[in-house]
Amino acid sequence: MKKILTALLCGVAVNAMAGDAAIKSQLKTLGAKSIDIKDSPVSGVKTVVTDKGIIYITEDGKYAFQGKLYKLTTKGPVNVSGKFLMDKLNSYKNEMIVYPAKNEKYVVTVFMDITCHYCHLLHQQLKEYNDLGITVRYLAFPRGGMRSETAKQMEAIWTAKAPVFALNEAESGRLPKEVKTPNIVKKHYELGIQFGVTGTPSVITSSGEIIGGYLKPADLLAALKESK
Template identity: 45%
Template sequence: MKLPRIVTLCLSLAVAPMLFAATPAGKYDELKQQLTDRLGIEINALTDSPIEGLLQAVTSHGILYVSADGTKLMQGTIYDLKNRMNNLTEAAMAQPRLEQLKPFENEMLVYKAKNEKHVVTVFTDITCGYCRKLHQQMQEYNDLGITVRYMAYPRAGVPSKVAEDMESIWCAKDPLKAMDDAKAGKSVPSATCKANIAAQYNLGVSFGINGTPSLILENGTMLPGYMPPEKLNDALSTLN
């Protein structure tokens, strides 16, 4: 079922507590290893899900659901019909996203607001139209107290020409100016360094990102797509 965008936005902004009991440490370690070996992907956590008899796996490819005996696998979204249609799958990803972003904080390109009230992490591509539109309004976001941190998400994947260009931006003497130039359609001199564009891209994939821009809010909620400065500010204000 594809929900209207406004409904999706309201659901993704909901700050919902997890509505199921915490899983005892080590309870599913053996099954977690079996699934890791069988699926060939990283499983960061395997816990009880909101549905009895179904387990929730936080993986390098997003949230997956597994039968208790480990023989059935499904991918999808669980909503709580008794609690304003809260998106429980999104809520389950919020904290892991924040934790996985922390090691990348020194690699982000940061457009810092002078009077910072909010911090938003944006997975961006230098060739996408709405990414450029967002960037053109950077001063407006900053004036509202919104600091924007960029992570690289070349839509063509890695390796690709776009990924190489984004590496050049991250490795430039002045990365913010290089990003400004690239978002304005200007070429950026080739440069290489230890910037790990592939790791940033792969992190985005694990978050379930499949388009740009994608915004990660302060509570770990992900908003797909462009949001004008005032609307983003309104959305962020509801989190307080």
């Protein structure tokens, strides 16, 4: 993404009033992949979701900027950028490892790594989160990248016949003996990159807001109430 933005800001631009196809073509030459162009809430600006994250480009293709886009409301700023990725995130619901709350009030999606100390702390307190009405859904985010042994172990967990049991076993120190090519994990990892995840656990609200790393159950509940 730095390569893309550097080139753009140094004067690389598509023709005036560029169409989506021209913008895609230009970004591909700069190394971007999986390019999805959408309208944005800002007049004259397009939202471009790439494999490296979200950038915004003016409709004439001359200017681009990267970062979170917020809508200012009377209740405070609302992260609009995350909302563009929520449809994609929710399309992975059948690949998530889910710990549902009986009296569900909130749903969070957590990018986690089985070697992460704070992910382990969160997992140990799942019952407390659930008792507060918080459903926890896990996606895989191996911090060491896709070539790591952890990525292959997490693939074995997420594709097990009983993924919840497999994850509970791993969190108890009994890692899977077999490893697999991390195909599903790769999808999760790339989505995490698009959200701007740099560490684990990263907690995503149902509106697409990242509200931090590990939070104790009561603190997470407070943060969710505040983010409404």
